[in-house]
Structure formats: C-alpha cells, structure tokens
Amino acid sequence: MFQFMTATRIIFGEGALSHSLSMLNQFGYSALVVTGKDEQRAAPLLGYLKQQGMRYQQLSVHGEPLIAMVEEMAAAGRVFKPDMVIAVGGGSVMDVGKALSALIPNQGSVYDYVEVVGRALPLTAKPLPCIAVPTTAGTGSEVTRNAVLISAQENVKAALRSTDLIPDMAIIDPTLTYGTDKELSARCGMDAFTHLMEAYVCGDPNPLTDMVCEEGLRRLAPAIIHACEEDDPKARADMAFASMLGGMAQSNAKLGAAHGLAAALGGMLDAPHGAITAQLAPYVMAENILAACEAGRITLLNRYRQLAVILTGRQNAEPSDGIVWVQRTLKRLSLPSLCHYGLCEAVFDDVAVQALRSSSIKGNAMPLNHERLVNIMRRMCKQEPIHEHSHSLSD
Numbered sequence: 001m002f003q004f005m006t007a008t009r010i011i012f013g014e015g016a017l018s019h020s021l022s023m024l025n026q027f028g029y030s031a032l033v034v035t036g037k038d039e040q041r042a043a044p045l046l047g048y049l050k051q052q053g054m055r056y057q058q059l060s061v062h063g064e065p066l067i068a069m070v071e072e073m074a075a076a077g078r079v080f081k082p083d084m085v086i087a088v089g090g091g092s093v094m095d096v097g098k099a100l101s102a103l104i105p106n107q108g109s110v111y112d113y114v115e116v117v118g119r120a121l122p123l124t125a126k127p128l129p130c131i132a133v134p135t136t137a138g139t140g141s142e143v144t145r146n147a148v149l150i151s152a153q154e155n156v157k158a159a160l161r162s163t164d165l166i167p168d169m170a171i172i173d174p175t176l177t178y179g180t181d182k183e184l185s186a187r188c189g190m191d192a193f194t195h196l197m198e199a200y201v202c203g204d205p206n207p208l209t210d211m212v213c214e215e216g217l218r219r220l221a222p223a224i225i226h227a228c229e230e231d232d233p234k235a236r237a238d239m240a241f242a243s244m245l246g247g248m249a250q251s252n253a254k255l256g257a258a259h260g261l262a263a264a265l266g267g268m269l270d271a272p273h274g275a276i277t278a279q280l281a282p283y284v285m286a287e288n289i290l291a292a293c294e295a296g297r298i299t300l301l302n303r304y305r306q307l308a309v310i311l312t313g314r315q316n317a318e319p320s321d322g323i324v325w326v327q328r329t330l331k332r333l334s335l336p337s338l339c340h341y342g343l344c345e346a347v348f349d350d351v352a353v354q355a356l357r358s359s360s361i362k363g364n365a366m367p368l369n370h371e372r373l374v375n376i377m378r379r380m381c382k383q384e385p386i387h388e389h390s391h392s393l394s395d
Ligand SMILES: [Fe+2]
Pocket: 139, 191, 194, 195, 259, 273, 277
C-alpha cells in the first residue's frame, strides 16, 4: 500500500503565470504576496491584483528564512487578514509563504509548530489557501508539505511539516527562471538531482515515486548544463519539470544521507543548501554502492545501475558510471567545494552525530554508521575521484 500527495492543482508551461491569474479570484479578494529580492518576477501578478482592485500586501524575503522574520511577517499578516498567500520566488520564499499561510490563521508563535527547536504541535486551524510560484528550478517546494525555516539562535534548520502545507496551486512557469545566474541555477539544479536520486534509491520508494524519479532524471540529465549556461527554453522547461518531480518524490518517498548530512552542515556552514547536497551526492552514492556490494544487496545495486543507465544514456552502464556522471557534471558546472565555505575535518564527528538524528538519514538506501558518514565527508573534502574504487555489479 502507498499514498501519494501533491499540490491540488498544477499549472505548468511557458506563460503559466499570466495564464492562471484569473483563477486567483476563486480564493478570495485579498492576497499576501511574498517575493524574493528580485520583485520584478512578481510584476505581472501585482499588476493583475491592482487592475482587479484586489487588496494586497507585499512582503520580501531577503536571505535566509529566519524564524524571527517569519514571526514578524505572521504578525503583519494577522493584521492584514488576507484570503490567500501567494509566494513568488525560490525555495526560501515559497517556504516562508507556506509557513505564513499556516501561521496567520493559527494562534501562538512559530515555535509552537516548528520541529527540532519548537513544540511541533499540530495546526488547529486550516492554513489559508497558498499559491506557490517558483522562480528557480531546485527545491520543488511548490508541491511539498514542508516549510524549512532557520533558527538563528540555535543555528539549525527546523521544519514546519503538515499535509495541510501542500500548496493549493503550483504555478510553474519556466520563463520565470530565465536570467538566473549560472551558479544559482547549478546548485538549485543539482539539489533537484539529489532529491530525485535519493528518492529513487531510498528505503521506502513506491511505484509512483519510481515513475516520477525516472522521468525527472531522464529530463534533468541532458538539460542541466544547457539550462545553467544559457536560457535554452527546452532545457529550462525540463529543469523546472524535473524540480517539480523532485519535490513530489521527496514528499512521497524518502531522501538519504546527502540530505541528512546537509541538514547538519547547513547549520554550521554559511553555504546554500544546494551547494552542500551537490558536493555530497557522488560520495554518498559511492558509500552506498560500496555498502550494498558488501551486503550483497543486488536489488539496490540494480537500482544504482538503472540510475546510471538513465544518467548516461548507455544501456550497459555500471552503478559506478552514475557517480562518474555526477562528478563530471559538477566539474562542468564549476560549483565550489565545501572547503571554500570553511568545512574542515574538525567538525566531521559532530556533523555525523547530528546527521544520524536527522529524518532524511532514516530513508537512506543503506544503513550508514558514524564511521561511514565521516568517510563520506573526508573523501569529499579531498575531492577523491571515486570511480576507481567503486565496485561493479558483475560479481
Ligand atoms: Fe534538497
């Protein structure tokens, strides 16, 4: 048995934002609009709200989605009393929008509802209708049930999590990602890859997430470099689609050690989430493949082989060819190593301890102990080429 949840309505394609503006009236007549620092991308929406004579208030998210900032925004939102929340931006902006849609109609503070640093109470009132409009291709937050916020005091990420947080409408217009610079496109794109890859090999997949992951990886593999280097419409559309599928996959299957380690590293390093998961991905794949070989987990190794076939387009690909594909892609995208963000060996033990407590690690393809997690970080820091050490499936 399995279940699959996603946004109630998905509108996807070039011009999707302009096309769906007239559908907003079904949610009411006033909107809280959350944008990122590039407010221009919300211009067609704001123009429409103005033209329709709808009440709206605009709030901007600059930088990290800090809990203190969300608390202030929720207070402003409770005074404004919107009928809906519309978030136009990257993952952080959509997460803040989703959090506000839940907090405004509920009493109390963010800390009452947030996990890890808060009380994780269930929401009593239903969230306001939420419309998510991504302007980057990476998190897939437009179709997920989480809103990841950051507690500046404890220096940790903490999520609001509820099936009621899944947006009512996801408007995915790939043209909104045009003009995004190469580094941001690359780290968002590699995060989408990591969602699809980890959900595909995780311990709790289902037939629908398998289908979603395979199609997402099939679209992403030939598109990621083109989409990052130029505004190629097909490549940008494929990345927006793959990102959405990555959101569906992570929300309905599980993730793995790359996200478990990234949750711990994210609180310690001043590095974007996608920059961390991108660098971890090939080393987590290598450790999982090694552990699967040692444990004789043929079914899992066959999944890694299928992953490699999709990524490389070669029917005779071995599991380790998938890792080679990731390493080559990272090289082409010139993403900086985590040493660039100050990662050093002294924190490996702490990171491994924290990662073992994360929810993502519980879904990892193979159970990985402390030593193996430290090994992943050590090899990643040395930028070891992995394929020479990887096992093939022929044994
Ligand atoms: Fe991620």
